Amino acid sequence: MINVFFRKYFDKWVTRRLPATKQVTLNSRNLFIFPSKAGIHFLISCFILFLLGTNYQNNLILLMVFFLCSFMVTCLLLSYQNLAKLTLTATDSEAQFAGQDCQFILRLIHAKHHAQDLTFCFQKGQSKLTSIVNDDSVYLYATSKNRGYFNPGRITLRSSFPFGLYNVWTHLDFDYQLLLYPQPLENTLQDLSSSEHNVAHSMGKSRLGVDQFSTLKSYQPGESLKSVAWKQVAQGRGWLTKQFEQFSGGDHVLDISRLNHLALETRLSFLCYHIIELEKKGLRYALILPNQKIEMGLGSVHKKRCLTALALFERVKNQS
Amino acid sequence: MKAYLNRLNLTLIIVTYSVIVIVLLPQLSSYIVFIGITCAAWRIGHFIGRVALLSPLLLGLFAVAMSALTVSIIYSQGLFTLLLHLVFLGFSLKFLELRTRRDVYFFINTGFILTALFFIFNTSIGSALIASLLLLLLLATLLSLHVQQLYKKAFIKLLFKSCLISLPLASLLFVVIPRLPSLWKMPLQKQATTGLSDSVSPGGIAKLSRSSALAFRATFKDKVVPENERYWRAMTLDNFDGTTWSQSDQKKQQESLAKRGAGLSFYPTQKGNKVEYELIIEPHYNYWVPVLDYALTPSGLVSLSDYSLRSEQPIVTRKAFSIEQMDSVNTKKLTPVQIRQLTQLPTLNSAVENPQTEQWITDNLRKGHSKEQILRLLLARFSMHFTYTLKPPLLGKSQVDDFLFTTQAGFCVHYASSYLYVARRLGFPARMVTGYLGGEWQASEGFFTVRQYDAHAWVEIWSDGGWQRVDPTSFVAPERVESGLEASLTNSNEFLADELFSLQKWQSVELLNALRVRLAQMDYLWARYVVNFDNGKQLRLLQYWLAKFPWLNITYTVFLLMAAIFSALLLMIFKPWQRKKIALEDKLYLSLQSHFTQQGYPRQMGQSISDYCALLSVQKPSSAALLGNFAQRYNAIKYQPSLSETERKKMLRQLQLLIKQLIKI
Incomplete structure (x- = not known):
């Protein structure tokens, strides 16, 4: 005492x-x-x-x-x-x-x-x-x-x-x-991102990628020589580059309200896990929190924004 | 915290331990030295990786058993020795189980205590050097625990640096701090006494005569007593049983009283010359203090009726005494009891009678010689037929007869003993005095060294109402009295025959002699000014320094000293010389800031003066022009390199004016 x-x-x-x-x-x-x-x-x-x-x-x-x-x-x-x-x-x-x-x-x-x-x-x-x-x-x-x-x-x-x-x-x-994100907890995506959202936003969408050849495009200086279509160059059709396409599995909306039956921290941990996973897969995702909505996006800045939102959700600053 | 010890730690620890064992070797019993060596060997074995350390339980059992054994073996040797051995045992066992830093701390602190105990036995400058090496090793061990990354050079530098920095303060404390009296009586080591013993039988001093160990040193203040008068009296022997001269019961009683501080005191009388001298006595574990005739009683000592001095404590460390000597003393008449004791001889017809001597005396008496003449005759006989040697032939039962009529060779005790015998036979009260004779003059330092081989025995005879000194040896070998033992021996091989390595023996080699003299001087200074630096010396030193500044007295000095230390500390903490000097323009700018901060417009971090003044102008349009001017001039002073000195000064004055106006508004 x-x-x-x-x-x-x-x-x-x-x-x-x-x-x-x-x-x-x-x-x-x-x-x-x-x-x-x-x-x-x-x-x-x-x-x-x-x-x-x-x-x-x-x-x-x-x-x-x-x-x-x-x-x-x-x-x-x-x-x-x-x-x-x-x-x-x-x-x-x-x-x-x-x-x-x-x-x-x-x-x-x-x-x-x-x-x-x-x-x-x-x-x-x-x-x-x-x-x-x-x-x-x-x-x-x-x-x-x-x-x-x-x-x-x-x-x-x-x-x-x-x-x-x-x-x-x-x-x-x-x-x-130091900002601490929630601890990621592994789980399946089913509960979280709604399939209709999924379908509605992602049908037929594809983005440029490396998976599959789609079309030829005129060469822009600075593009990698690896992607130059040498065959066409040899045929005298001018400098062209091959365009590849990557099919995304669809955009995801991560909505915390869908997991309301779980404890808050667990929910945040689940969301955190998905953000990391989706980012790894290169899929676009949006995050919906009761007080905040983050638009669809991809990339490290986006990921950081989402994770920060999770970390600070219902948290006052200076709490450790 | 790192729990385990590294190689450097262990190496230093093992070295330290070994040095301590070697240094304390003479004081330790052989069995505990054996334990020590075993511990060291075990530890080294562990260091190399051959053996494991003992388990704590086993070590505990071992420790208990060893302590019990130590107590049982050492107990009879006195409390002090027991203490020393137990501390050493603990030290050794800790050494064996060193695992963590804590163990090392314990080890090091015990090492300090053992070093201190070493000082109880040894106070010479040599041993002080050895002990400082030991201290250095202990501190190095301590340092090695905490400094992991330093290179060897940096390590040694740091060690010496910290020791050297400590020295001035240590010496200041040594000089200034008053010495307390003993808080309680400590057990002393029971040590065999060295030097003179309280009984002599001819043959006993022979061994002593050849030791070059220092007995004491003497410094005369003004007048030096000549060599043939330098009889340093230690004790008198007045009882003879036919072979051995010893102290009578009366005398023994006096001695034991003296140990309790009871005895006579002699005070200066008006007549006679006074000679003052200082003695520094090497420890001999006995009570006597050798003095010239007749010493007044200094404080802390007592005199016996035979004018010898006794200390109340055995002299176990080097001690200094200041002594005043008088030419003569008033003597009291001898009492009949005393006369009986002083003329005592073994009864006639006993096994040790000396018929030839009796015959010689009776013959001479019959010839009509007086008693005094007979004694003179005896001395004449000595000078004619006798020889002085340190290796006398053995004497039979009739000791005096054998010596006077058969062997006719011996050293001081033989002569003194036989002379005394004859004197007492003739009825003169007489006694044997033992002590030292002479001393070697250390010219450059002005002191005498008296060594154990200067030990001597002579005779005192009571006649004409006073004691007369007679030295029968001087009739055989006058050079023994005039110029020391070495000169008196015809066979120079006899001199220090036992001490092959003694520097004393090689006096003829110039360089060695110089070295020896130098060592002796250092040791003397060490003994005089360090080992025996007491309250009296302290006061004298302070007074000496104070006398140089007559306006000082001790109280002021202490205050001044404290004030000096305090202000030095203040300076060191606040370091005024490191304080940033603020330029005038900055000071003005700061006052501007504080003025507006009070009004609620603080300058933000990283805001330049132009920005700040612009901001303020918005808030205070009335002083906008002034603020603008201020910012512009400030920037000019700060950043315009082409500004000449006069322009600069002008601008500074303008700044001052601006500030005054601004603050007024």
């Missing part, structure tokens, strides 16, 4: 102290330093040594104690120096599907010296993948089962360099808002 209270208080304080930014340079304002467990052990043994030295009136032991104590102070400075002036920049990440590991990339700009012994982790949304720390970038992974905007919380950057006597850490908020 008290713990929770303090946690809350601490979080508030951290939010005030370390507001969200896209780029941060570490300095004494945003770094925290405290002796680590090893450091406390070290201090305890210093104390024991001090008792030994005092009780045996042995100056050399005392000298050693003083040395170890000032060594502790040196380590404090060195451990601060290690992280200070390190600049971290958040880069935008690709939208991802819920339940999958999302990659977040931080760019590192070191000061004169290289910061050593860095470990990164998210406070929330721990992924099974460990973060990868390179010279100039860090790859962090987080995961969430919920669609919508995902904020994996603050990044904890920690280092115990150089002697492990101090933990230097900071909780950085890069204000990540």
Whole structure:
């Protein structure tokens, strides 16, 4: 209970102290330093040594104690120096599907010296993948089962360099808002897209493609030489290109209201699956949501629009 | 966190462990050294990949068994030794089971404590160097845990850098922090005492005489006491059983009282010259402090009735004492009990009687010689027929007879013993004094080194209401008194025959001698200024520095020091020299912004000054012209390279005026 209270208080304080930014340079304002467990052990043994030295009136032991104590102070400075002036920049990440590991990339700009012994982790949304720390970038992974905007919380950057006597850490908020699409769930198309729609919109429609030869067309500069009808060229009928045709299975209207008997998230997951599948097959599709209608279309921009609509359906921003 | 240890960690750990075992070797019993070596071998075997580590359960059982065994074996040797052995055992077993970082932390901290225990036995500069190597190794191990990617060079650089940075603060703390008195009494190691023992039978000192180990060092403040007067008295022996001189019960009682701090104190008298000197005594695990006649009692020490000094604690580390010496003291008359003790001899007709000596004395008395004359005759005999040697022939039961009439060769104890025998036989109260004689002058540093081979025994006789020193050895080998042991031996092979590698033996080789002297000096300085740096020295040092600045006193200094440290910290944190300098035009622009922000028109991120001023002009048409002018002049100052210095200044003044007008509106 008290713990929770303090946690809350601490979080508030951290939010005030370390507001969200896209780029941060570490300095004494945003770094925290405290002796680590090893450091406390070290201090305890210093104390024991001090008792030994005092009780045996042995100056050399005392000298050693003083040395170890000032060594502790040196380590404090060195451990601060290690992280200070390190600049971290958040880069935008690709939208991802819920339940999958999302990659977040931080760019590192070191000061004169290289910061050593860095470990990164998210406070929330721990992924099974460990973060990868390179010279100039860090790859962090987080995961969430919920669609919508995902904020994996603050990044904890920690280092115990150089002697492990101090933990230097900071909780950085890069204000990540990563769009998570619903988790795709495999299912059949039957329930979703109505056949009459299908028929009405797709009968006899065909689009240019690669499946079947349909006609010859005069050559336009820039067209692939592979599609030039060389036979006709040889016959002296001029430069012609072969046109192929692809029959589409018909346009699909993905309507969420057709699945009303299922839970919302499942419905969205089903729709998500179909959008991916239809996109793969190269079929056109439209999406109908209660509050939104996306026209028939195809292509990655269209797909993104549809998936975003699914991800944000009945979701307020900033919910993770 | 990485739980497993890499190759560098393990290598460093094994090296550290081995060094600690080697360093502590003399203090550890052979059985525990065996365990240590086994542990090291096992670990190396594991490192190479030959053996597996013990399972925790097995190791636990092993640890319990070993501790029990250690306690049972070592218990009799005293608490301190037991403690040392148990710490070492724990250290070894931890070494054997090191798996994770936590284990290594434990290992390293125990290593620190063992290093400190090493300092209890050894305080010379050499051992300090060894210990610093040990510390360095321990810290390197610690570093290796946390630094994975550094190259060897960077690793070593970082290690030395952090150590060197720590040194100034460490030395400052060492000088400034006051030393506390012992918080509680700690168990001391039961160690065989070295140097003089409390009983001598002729033959006992022979071995000691050949050790070049340092006994103590002495620095005279102004006047140096001449060589033939440098009799360093440690203790007196007044009981003789025919073969051995030892302390009488009376004396022993005094000694045991002295250990509790009870004893006499001699204070300076008006007459006589005072000589001051400082002693730095090497640990001998005994209570005596060798002093010249007659030492006043310094604080912390007690005097015995025979003018020798005793420390209340056995001297287990190198200790420094400041001593004042007087030419003479007021003596009290001897009591009959004392006289009886001081003329005591084994009863006649016992197994150890010396008939020839008795005969010689009676003959001389019959010839009409006085008692004093007989003693002089004896000394004359010594100088004529006797020889000085460190390898005397063995003496039979009638020790004095054998020596005086048969072998006629020996060293100080032989002469002192037989002289005493005759003196007591004649009825003079007399006693044997043991201690050291002479000392080697270290010219460049101005101190004497007295070594174990300078140990000596002489005689004191009570006559004319005072104690007179007689050194029978000086009649046999005056050069022993004048110029040290080496000179007195006709056969120079006898000198330090046991110590092949002692630098002392090779004094004739110029370079080696120089090296030896240099080492001795370093060690002396180390002992004097580091090992024995106490509160008194601390205060003196501070006063010395303060005396240079008469306007300072200690309180101010402390305040000043703290203020200096505090301001240095402030400077380091805020780094005023790194603060961005804001140009005047920018300052004006910022004040413009803050003015309009207050009115509800903040500048948006990425908005240029022209855009911002245009926006403001729309909102505040009355100041549109001013704003336009401002933006134009600002841009000119910032971005127009052809602007001359005078134009620039003019424009800045205009900007200032504009701002004033704008803010007024």
